Amino acid sequence: MYRNYLRLLPLLNSIFISGLLMSPFAHAEKVNSEEKLDILVEQALKATPNLENGKMMFRNCAVCHSPEGWGTPSGHFPQIAGQHKSVVIKQLSDIHKGNRDNPTMLPFTIPLFLQGPQSLADIAAYVSKLPMMPNNSMGYGAQMAEAKKLYDDNCEQCHGANGEGDAEKLYPRIHGQHFSYLERQLHWIKTGKRRNADKKMVKQIQKFNYRELELLSDYVSRLRPDSSMVAESIYWKNPDFRAGFYTAPRR
Numbered sequence: 001m002y003r004n005y006l007r008l009l010p011l012l013n014s015i016f017i018s019g020l021l022m023s024p025f026a027h028a029e030k031v032n033s034e035e036k037l038d039i040l041v042e043q044a045l046k047a048t049p050n051l052e053n054g055k056m057m058f059r060n061c062a063v064c065h066s067p068e069g070w071g072t073p074s075g076h077f078p079q080i081a082g083q084h085k086s087v088v089i090k091q092l093s094d095i096h097k098g099n100r101d102n103p104t105m106l107p108f109t110i111p112l113f114l115q116g117p118q119s120l121a122d123i124a125a126y127v128s129k130l131p132m133m134p135n136n137s138m139g140y141g142a143q144m145a146e147a148k149k150l151y152d153d154n155c156e157q158c159h160g161a162n163g164e165g166d167a168e169k170l171y172p173r174i175h176g177q178h179f180s181y182l183e184r185q186l187h188w189i190k191t192g193k194r195r196n197a198d199k200k201m202v203k204q205i206q207k208f209n210y211r212e213l214e215l216l217s218d219y220v221s222r223l224r225p226d227s228s229m230v231a232e233s234i235y236w237k238n239p240d241f242r243a244g245f246y247t248a249p250r251r
């Protein structure tokens, strides 16, 4: 009797393990189809967010983006605090779809997509409500008059005079962002590495040289968000985290 059971063990084991392994993947396959993801985004945009759940889910993000959502001064990790909820949902979906390359972050988006639209809405609402950093990194600040003209002539129509973007139209808030992150995105938009970029914007950005893209990144990094959006001090700490919460090395 016991021997029979032992003989069955590997079989039971493999059924159990394949069941465990396969079921989340089977599910992931379902939610991963392009059409389903678009529906997911639509539903997430309409859902009423639960900030408590957003707070729980944000622990997965804080390791890289920091508990304040301010990213790192080097711009390796962008500030996400204060970004429009709709933009966060859209970018998460693009990254999850592989429409925007972000291999390090990709695995951290899986739990959100397995849980469905509600948790996407929750995390995005939480992120959008975090106060922005007062001291993002900037460029040299030279030739800003030329930069302003470039910006006003080309970018303002979508990102707004002050870089505030447009939540309805999914135009990102870009002011107060780290300089090097902005510059990297503009390079990636120019070369096509950032595949999800708006077609009209790509056309514009392609005609700029790297010096002009540096000026634009510098100018945008200097645009100040409304003071109601910004933390009162550079020492502000997110009270939802214990002191000394471990984050990724400052890169």
Ligand code: HEC
Residues within 6 Å of the ligand: 057, 058, 060, 061, 062, 063, 064, 065, 076, 077, 078, 079, 080, 083, 087, 088, 091, 092, 101, 102, 104, 105, 108, 109, 112, 123, 127, 172, 184
């Ligand atoms: C392993 C590190 C890592 C983790 C964990 C991580 N991210 Fe990111 N995230 C990045 C990097 C790196 C980028 C910038 C990629 C690039 O340069 O295009 C990024 C970009 C983003 C962007 C796009 C920012 C923009 O302005 O377009 C959003 C939104 C975002 N992350 C949200 C999140 C959320 C929400 C979580 C938690 C579920 C999370 N991230 C977890 C590394 C991470």
Ligand code: HEC
Residues within 6 Å of the ligand: 150, 151, 154, 155, 156, 157, 158, 159, 170, 171, 172, 173, 174, 182, 185, 186, 194, 196, 197, 198, 200, 201, 204, 205, 216, 220
């Ligand atoms: C036609 C509207 C439009 C115009 C004009 C436009 N953008 Fe964009 N921009 C977008 C949209 C939509 C996105 C988000 C899509 C995406 O994921 O790439 C975006 C994304 C960006 C990002 C990435 C933001 C982030 O957080 O990762 C930067 C930086 C940016 N734009 C800068 C510029 C600059 C500088 C100009 C002017 C040279 C410009 N844009 C002109 C619509 C526009």
